[in-house]
Each structure stands twice: as structure tokens, then as C-alpha cells.
Amino acid sequence: MEQTIAKVLRCEDIAQDIFLLELSAPGIARSAAPGQFVHVAVPGAGANILRRPISLMGFDAGTGTLSMAIQVKGEGTKRLRALHPGDTVDVLGPIGRGFELRGARRAFFIGGGVGVAPVRGALDAFSGACACEAFFGYRGKAFAYGLDGLSCPVHVATDDGTLGESGIITAPLLRALDAGAPDMMFACGPAPMLRAVQRIALERNIPCQLSLEERMGCGLGACLVCNCKVRAADGFDYRRVCVDGPVFDAGEVLFDD
Amino acid sequence: MIDLSLDLCGVHLKNPVIAASGTFGFGREYDQLYDISLLGGISVKGLTLKKRLGNPPHRVAETPSGMLNSVGLQNPGVDAFIEEDLPWLLQKDVAVIANMAGSTEEDYCRMAEKLSASGVHMLEMNISCPNVKEGGVAFGVRPESVYAITKAVRACAKKPLMVKLSPNVADIRENALAAQEGGADCISLINTLTGIAVDPRTRRMVLYNNVGGLSGPAVRPVALRMVWQAAQAVRIPVVGMGGIVTGEDAASFMLVGAQAVMVGTANFMDAYACPRIVRELEAYCAQQQVARAQELVGTVRVNG
Numbered sequence: 036m037e038q039t040i041a042k043v044l045r046c047e048d049i050a051q052d053i054f055l056l057e058l059s060a061p062g063i064a065r066s067a068a069p070g071q072f073v074h075v076a077v078p079g080a081g082a083n084i085l086r087r088p089i090s091l092m093g094f095d096a097g098t099g100t101l102s103m104a105i106q107v108k109g110e111g112t113k114r115l116r117a118l119h120p121g122d123t124v125d126v127l128g129p130i131g132r133g134f135e136l137r138g139a140r141r142a143f144f145i146g147g148g149v150g151v152a153p154v155r156g157a158l159d160a161f162s163g164a165c166a167c168e169a170f171f172g173y174r175g176k177a178f179a180y181g182l183d184g185l186s187c188p189v190h191v192a193t194d195d196g197t198l199g200e201s202g203i204i205t206a207p208l209l210r211a212l213d214a215g216a217p218d219m220m221f222a223c224g225p226a227p228m229l230r231a232v233q234r235i236a237l238e239r240n241i242p243c244q245l246s247l248e249e250r251m252g253c254g255l256g257a258c259l260v261c262n263c264k265v266r267a268a269d270g271f272d273y274r275r276v277c278v279d280g281p282v283f284d285a286g287e288v289l290f291d292d
Numbered sequence: 293m294i295d296l297s298l299d300l301c302g303v304h305l306k307n308p309v310i311a312a313s314g315t316f317g318f319g320r321e322y323d324q325l326y327d328i329s330l331l332g333g334i335s336v337k338g339l340t341l342k343k344r345l346g347n348p349p350h351r352v353a354e355t356p357s358g359m360l361n362s363v364g365l366q367n368p369g370v371d372a373f374i375e376e377d378l379p380w381l382l383q384k385d386v387a388v389i390a391n392m393a394g395s396t397e398e399d400y401c402r403m404a405e406k407l408s409a410s411g412v413h414m415l416e417m418n419i420s421c422p423n424v425k426e427g428g429v430a431f432g433v434r435p436e437s438v439y440a441i442t443k444a445v446r447a448c449a450k451k452p453l454m455v456k457l458s459p460n461v462a463d464i465r466e467n468a469l470a471a472q473e474g475g476a477d478c479i480s481l482i483n484t485l486t487g488i489a490v491d492p493r494t495r496r497m498v499l500y501n502n503v504g505g506l507s508g509p510a511v512r513p514v515a516l517r518m519v520w521q522a523a524q525a526v527r528i529p530v531v532g533m534g535g536i537v538t539g540e541d542a543a544s545f546m547l548v549g550a551q552a553v554m555v556g557t558a559n560f561m562d563a564y565a566c567p568r569i570v571r572e573l574e575a576y577c578a579q580q581q582v583a584r585a586q587e588l589v590g591t592v593r594v595n596g
């Protein structure tokens with residue numbers, strides 16, 4: 036864990052509203068694990084005082100680089116998109132409990148939208164150690180990224196049917212599960228997708244890890260603003276998404292309606 | 293060599309920079325980044341008599357140069373703090389200030405007794421948490437109730453008692469005086485200003501609790517004015533906070549009458565904010581040719 040001024044190596048669009056940010060941050064790259072995130076200060080400081088949590092899509096201890104796929108949403112991500120190679124950005128990380136292989140021999144990697152980024156990162160990290168199968172969902176072809184260089188079976192679904200099959204990613208997921216369940220599933224994406232994956236995992240008793248999102252302050256576990264609900268003996272308890280997560284076992288997460 | 297140290301109600305602080313309650317946990321997280329013994333003190337996350345889960349998400353919203361929070365006093369309870377967190381904190385060379393919140397006089401007194409029997413150096417009575425009914429804010433608004441609760445808790449507390457004032461009041465001077473008359477050893481201010489955030493796209497309140505507490509640079513001018521007014525009204529020491537990000541911000545609070553300062557939201561912007569502010573304050577003193585930082589206190593030049 037360190038807070039450092041990282042140099043921007045690349046900042047370029049890779050899909051509609053999604054850009055690749057590649058940084059040189061050797062200290063963070065050396066200690067990072069799949070599914071962890073970095074807490075990025077908004078460049079130009081100004082009125083946006085809170086850092087933005089962004090998952091690592093890739094990290095290379097050898098070259099000291101981090102890569103992220105970022106969706107432009109509001110002022111913070113807009114300012115990050117405006118960075119150029121050679122600029123600097125203040126990052127804190129790596130943060131959180133990431134995805135863990137736990138000896139799985141065959142794993143499914145399920146991502147939706149910008150949530151494909153950490154799942155693709157985990158796939159690249161674990162592909163040497165287990166048989167992988169990817170399930171990536173997007174709004175449409177223009178929004179797709181993270182598909183290059185995959186050598187494992189890949190299932191793609193888009194809302195509008197412009198790439199892969201039309202509909203939600205759980206459709207091909209269910210078919211593949213019927214053909215043979217893996218011993219681990221990793222998922223990140225919009226809440227409805229995570230809920231569906233959670234339900235499937237619990238029904239079929241398949242170990243599954245979900246990466247959650249919540250608004251953050253410190254990113255260190257100190258301020259308690261990033262809470263999510265987990266099961267507890269007496270109903271529920273709160274956990275900190277930043278350091279107790281962002282990855283949780285599907286069995287412990289409680290989604291509200 | 294600049295002397296940054298001070299004696300705050302009998303407690304030695306090596307410098308006037310204290311981490312503000314609720315932004316620094318019980319110190320462990322930031323200690324992964326730097327030795328928290330570099331700080332003058334730590335005000336721990338607000339404690340209640342029993343464990344509290346706090347509010348559902350969202351608990352935070354960014355606002356221009358500031359943020360709203362509505363954590364709702366999530367904490368393990370005073371007993372768990374004393375048993376599980378305090379021993380570690382006491383190994384550090386830093387003044388430990390126990391921040392406490394309650395919904396009844398009885399709550400505050402029982403906590404003050406338990407904490408007085410522990411190793412903490414000072415108690416900070418939060419009668420200003422805007423985020424829960426039980427946060428003591430009922431005691432913090434009217435000067436008469438500030439006086440009454442301070443008097444009652446002073447009688448049960450065997451450690452120096454700091455009363456944390458709410459800025460959401462009619463006249464901060466009266467509440468500062470009421471705390472002093474009730475027997476407070478010192479006062480701290482400001483807690484957060486109440487506010488809300490609306491998401492126009494979803495037409496919803498951003499915070500689950502609707503209302504949250506505003507902090508960060510956005511509140512600094514208001515906080516400075518209130519610290520200035522309070523410091524003029526009382527004889528007891530004043531600890532100032534609200535939007536401090538740099539050593540010069542800290543110096544400004546000291547110039548208007550604060551003996552020490554607390555740093556909250558700035559920790560989220562820069563995880564090293566507290567030790568950086570200590571260094572910057574030292575550099576400021578050197579540049580101003582002030583040998584002891586306490587010489588700054590209350591020396592602001594006010595216009596006719």
C-alpha cells in the first residue's frame with residue numbers, strides 16, 4: 036500500500052465512453068493482486084476532493100505498470116480521460132481483498148460493462164493455473180472491450196444483439212453450467228447482474244466471488260462510509276467495501292431491493 | 293528548532309495536529325502508511341455505549357470542495373474499544389482522545405466513567421452528531437442543554453473533558469460559554485454543517501439518511517469564523533477544525549484563537565495529510581520567525 040505520483044503512459048479510448056489508463060507505478064504494481072483497486076485523485080484537484088476507486092485490469096511487476104478501463108461518468112472520470120502521456124496522477128493502492136483462486140481447477144469469469152475490467156484482470160492472472168471460460172456482457176458492440184487476446188472459450192452477450200447473442204449474460208452462463216459446473220466463479224458488473232449470478236451460484240452450490248461497488252472516502256478502512264450488507268447470525272452486519280472487499284463471497288452478500 | 297508542543301488541559305501534545313474523530317478510525321489504518329506517533333493526538337471514531345451498525349448506504353456524497361457524510365456512528369461500542377483497540381493505540385506516543393456520543397445523560401456518564409478508568413488521555417463529548425437521533429445533537433443546540441449535559445458529565449469524568457460543539461446553532465458564542473460554565477476543560481469545533489445532496493437524474497436523495505454533515509475545504513471560512521468567535525467568548529482552550537488541508541490553514545485557526553487543530557476530511561484527499569500539516573506548520577513558523585507555535589494563538593490582526 037502506498038500513495039504515489041504515477042506517470043501516465045497511455046490514456047486512450049478503447050470503446051464508447053470507456054478509456055484505457057495505463058500508469059507507471061512500480062511500487063503498486065509489485066504488490067498488487069487481481070481484483071484489487073487503486074484510489075485515484077481527480078487531476079487538477081479543484082472542487083472534486085474525493086478520490087475515485089478504480090479496479091486494476093492489469094498490473095505488471097516487471098515493467099511497473101498498472102492498467103485500468105474507466106467509464107466516463109461524471110466530472111472525476113472526465114478529468115481522468117483528459118490526461119495525456121507524461122502527465123502525472125496521484126494514486127493510492129493497491130487496496131482491498133481481490134479475487135482468490137483457492138485451488139480451483141476450472142473457473143468462470145463473468146463481467147458486465149465496466150465490470151469486465153477486474154474480471155479480465157483475474158482471468159489473465161489465473162489462466163496459467165486453471166481452465167478458464169469468459170462470459171462478458173455489454174450494452175452493444177460499440178461498448179465492448181477486454182476481448183482481445185483471449186485464448187479461452189468466450190461467451191458474449193449484448194443488450195441490442197450487435198455482438199454475440201442478444202440479451203443478458205446469464206443466458207449463456209446457465210447453458211454452460213448445465214453442460215458442466217466449474218469450481219469457482221468470479222463476477223463484477225451492474226447490481227442486477229451480480230444479483231442474478233449470486234442466485235445462480237447459491238442455487239447450484241458453486242463457490243462464487245462478487246466484486247462490489249460503493250462510494251468511498253478514505254479507501255483505507257478508517258472512515259466507514261463504504262458499507263455493504265453481509266449476512267450475520269442476528270440478521271445482518273456491515274462490512275467495508277474498501278478493505279473487507281471489494282470482493283466478497285457470494286454467500287455472504289445481502290442485496291437490498 | 294521550532295517548538296510545536298503544547299499542554300492541552302494537562303495533556304502533553306508534541307504538536308498541535310490531532311486527527312479528527314470519524315476520519316481516522318482507531319488509528320491502525322493510517323499507521324500502515326506512517327507512524328501515527330508523529331501526530332499530537334488522535335480523536336477516535338465516535339463511541340457509543342453499545343455497538344452501533346450505523347446507517348445504510350449511501351453514506352457519502354461529494355459536494356463542491358467538500359463532502360457530506362451520514363455514517364450514523366457505526367462503532368463497536370465503548371467496551372470493545374477499550375478491550376480491543378485501545379491497548380494498541382496506547383503503545384503509540386500520541387495523545388488519545390476518546391470521542392463519545394449518546395442519547396441520554398446516563399449514556400454519556402457511563403461512558404465517561406468507563407473511559408476515565410481506561411488509559412485514554414482525554415474525553416471529547418460529541419453533542420453535535422447530525423446523523424443520528426442518538427448522536428447527542430439534542431443536547432448540542434440550546435445553550436441551557438449544553439450547560440446541563442456538560443455539568444453532568446464533568447461530574448462523572450475523571451479525565452479532562454473537551455466538549456465538541458455543533459455549528460448548527462443560533463450563536464456559537466453562547467454555546468461555547470455554556471460549555472465553559474458547565475465545567476468543560478476545553479472545547480472543540482466545528483462538527484459538520486448539515487446539508488443534503490440530490491441526484492437530479494434519479495430524482496432521489498443521494499444519502500440514505502437524506503441529511504448528512506458537510507466537511508472539507510467548503511466549510512473552512514465558516515469554521516474559522518466560529519472558532520474566532522468562540523475563542524473570544526471563553527477562557528478555556530479551543531481546538532479548531534473544519535476544512536484544514538495545509539499547514540497555513542492550521543496556522544489560520546491558531547491565529548484566530550485555537551491552541552490545537554483537528555484534521556478530518558483532508559486525510560481522504562491525502563493519506564499523509566496529518567504529518568504533512570505538522571511539517572508545513574513548522575516551516576510556516578520558521579518563515580514567520582516564531583520560535584514556539586503557541587505564540588501564534590489568538591494573534592490575528594483584526595481590522596478596526
Ligand SMILES: Cc1cc2nc3c(=O)[nH]c(=O)nc-3n(C[C@H](O)[C@H](O)[C@H](O)COP(=O)(O)OP(=O)(O)OC[C@H]3O[C@@H](n4cnc5c(N)ncnc54)[C@H](O)[C@@H]3O)c2cc1C
Pocket residue numbers: 072085086087088089090091103104105106107108109110111112113149152153247248249250251276281353354
Ligand atoms: C472497488 C471499485 C472499483 C471500481 N472500478 C471501476 C473501474 O475499473 N472502472 C470504472 O469505470 N469504474 C469503476 N468503479 C466506479 C467508479 O469509481 C465511479 O464510476 C467513479 O468514481 C465516478 O466518478 P465521477 O466523478 O466520474 O462520477 P460522479 O457521479 O460525478 O461521482 C460523484 C461521487 O460519487 C462517487 N461514485 C459515483 N459512482 C460510483 C460508483 N459506481 N462506485 C463508487 N463511487 C461512485 C464518486 O467517486 C464521487 O465521489 C469502481 C468502483 C469501486 C467501488
Ligand SMILES: Cc1cc2nc3c(=O)[nH]c(=O)nc-3n(C[C@H](O)[C@H](O)[C@H](O)COP(=O)(O)O)c2cc1C
Pocket residue numbers: 252258260312313314315337338339361363365391418421456482483484506507508509511533534535536554555556557558
Ligand atoms: C466520515 C466522517 C465521520 C465523522 N464522524 C464523527 C464522529 O464520529 N464524531 C465526531 O465528533 N465527529 C465526526 N466527524 C466530524 C469531524 O470530526 C470534523 O468535526 C468535521 O469533519 C470537520 O472537519 P474537516 O473539515 O477537517 O473534516 C466526522 C466527519 C467525517 C467526514
Ligand code: FES
Pocket residue numbers: 250251252253254255256257258259260261275276277278
Ligand atoms: S472508504 Fe473509508 S472505510 Fe472504506
